[in-house]
Amino acid sequence: MKSKSFYSICKINKFALMLGLMILSCLLFPSLSESIGTIGVRPLTIYLELAPNKKGEFTIEAYSTSPKEDASVHIYLAEVAQKEDGSVDFFDAGELPYSCTPWIKLDKTDLIVPAGEVAKIKGTVLVPPGKSGSRVAAIMVEPGYEKKPTGVSIKLRYAVVLKLNIQGRPTIEQAELKKIGIKKLADGTAGIEALIANTSEAEFKARGKISLQDSSGKIVAGFPLTTEALERKHKNEEKENKRMKKAPQQQDEDAQSILPGARVAFFGRLDKPIPPGEYTAILNLKYGKKTLAAKQKVVLSQELASLLPKEAAATSSFEIKPANLEIKGQPGGVRAGSFSIVNLTQEPIQVSLSVKDLEYGPEGETVVREKNSTPYSAADWIELEIGECTIGPRLSRGIAVKFAASRSAEPGERYAAIVIEKKHSSAAASEKEASSSSTSGQSSSTSGQAERGIVEVVAIVPGQIEPAAEIVNFKHLTQSEGNLEFLLEVKNSGLSHLEPKGRIMVKDIYNHDAGQIEMKLLSPIILPKTVARMRGVLGKKLTAGEYVAIAEVDYGGKEAARSKITFTVK
Secondary structure: OOEOOOOOOOOOOHHHHHHHHHHHHHOOOHHHOOEEOOEEEEOOEEEEEEOOOOEEEEEEEEEEOOOOOOEEEEEEEEEEEEOOOOOEEEEEOOOOOOEOHHHEEEOOOEEEEOOOOEEEEEEEEEOOOOOOEEEEEEEEEEEOOOOOOOOOOOOOOEEEEEEEEEOOOOOOOOEEEEEEEEEEOOOOOEEEEEEEEEOOOOOEEEEEEEEEEOOOOOEEEEEEOEOHHHHHHHHHHHHHHHHOOOOOOOOOOOOEEEOOOOEEEEEEEOOOOOOOEEEEEEEEEEEOOEEEEEEEEEEEOHHHHOOOOOOOOOOOOEEEEOOEEEEEOOOOOEEEEEEEEEEOOOOOEEEEEEEEEEEEOOOOOEEEEOOOOOOOEOHHHEEEOOOEEEEOOOOEEEEEEEEEOOOOOOOEEEEEEEEEEEEOOHHHHOOOOOEEEEOOOOOOOOOOOOEEEEEEEEEEEOOOOOOOEEEEEEEEEEOOOOOEEEEEEEEEOOOOOEOOEEEEEEEEOOOOEEEEEEEEEOOOOEOOOOEEEEEEEEOOOOOOEEEEEEEEEEOOOOOOEEEEEEEEEO
């Protein structure tokens, strides 16, 4: 479909071009958006809520801004399509999936607005039966214009956006991460970009942040997400405030609307030096009443790292070796382990150590919880040699870990996280010794924003352990491309972790194979007594009809966990 431009420029001479550019610059200011040229239009956005089989009405006013000239106006319908930068464009009415243009009737397509008067355009929207979710359309109001033999001719059109929310059947907001990666942004800086798709029928607003985690588990960078459309909006607001001599207003947290079926690229700029290498990107996106959390490996290349600020060679103050610790011991027995903290800086650093609980979130992200808040906690079995220490420049400090399982402990696995936090401290900077320590539980005398790293600990009590698992939830969703996404929630009922493999077989009503999907576990493992998600997408579209989906999850038990659902493709 061919996009219609907002204005066109014809037959330019030097003087007229300067005048035309002055006029066009005025179009950037929102305060003038309803009235430019010989007519103005109001409102520019219409919100309607209707149930299926119900009709709604709306009115648009075209008002004259000239005391002497009548104005001819052409009115027509157009589609609203959202681009990846978050902005919208307008196209000739067609067949977009979430359009309501076929449901709209206008009482006129052409009219004359007398000088100094107001003309009304009335329209109706009739929602067909069985429809749900959000729909959008545009009513284009285009004043007539006369091409000049010389100079600049400007053709304007107003887009009145109609947003329709269909009442009745509830719609579930659903966002999906399509891809994430570090790239060179349009302004030449390095940033991390997450492409988010709205795979539901409902429009929603989204805001979020991304953190980068290094191989030791330490967060080395974090930043809020924005879009190109939001950045342009803020720049225009700044220009308007400056023009109107208004004091800058405090901006709310960025929130980007995403239309049904649209994909929008959110990004954050890397504004501090980070060494090249592989990192884990942790996405947390709040949309509507839900949260999308994802964890994915990304690579910062040498070329992109060269675009970052050069004030420092690295942002990591310390490194933990190893980042995972496995300790085995009998009930009532005592075992020992250790790890090292390496100071990567040229100054002494002060760190505090504590034992917490560890879990994985719904999308596989690592979450640190308070001690003894999980059913598989090993926090009470772990004692650290020290609770705080100072490490000299470019030196390392070994930390001893004592493991003592309770006498009543059953065979199985328990998990915990040893949290290491580095705090900004003038006392640490003046410390001349290579290292010093304090007893466990002694609090730091300094304050400041902490850098954090973790050691994931698994405590194993040997013995006969029977794995046990079941599928507690099985559902499917239709993606915007028409493909089917399947979600499984698998509960680990046993006392040891699981690394299951799953698949779904799809059959039609005649028991013919219609497809097979390999399911991916979102978290690294399923911890004991917890539920984790598996996800998979059928890479082809199914013809209309009824189908059966059969899920099998192999987890190491005598029999696979199974579940079955039926669904209809329309």
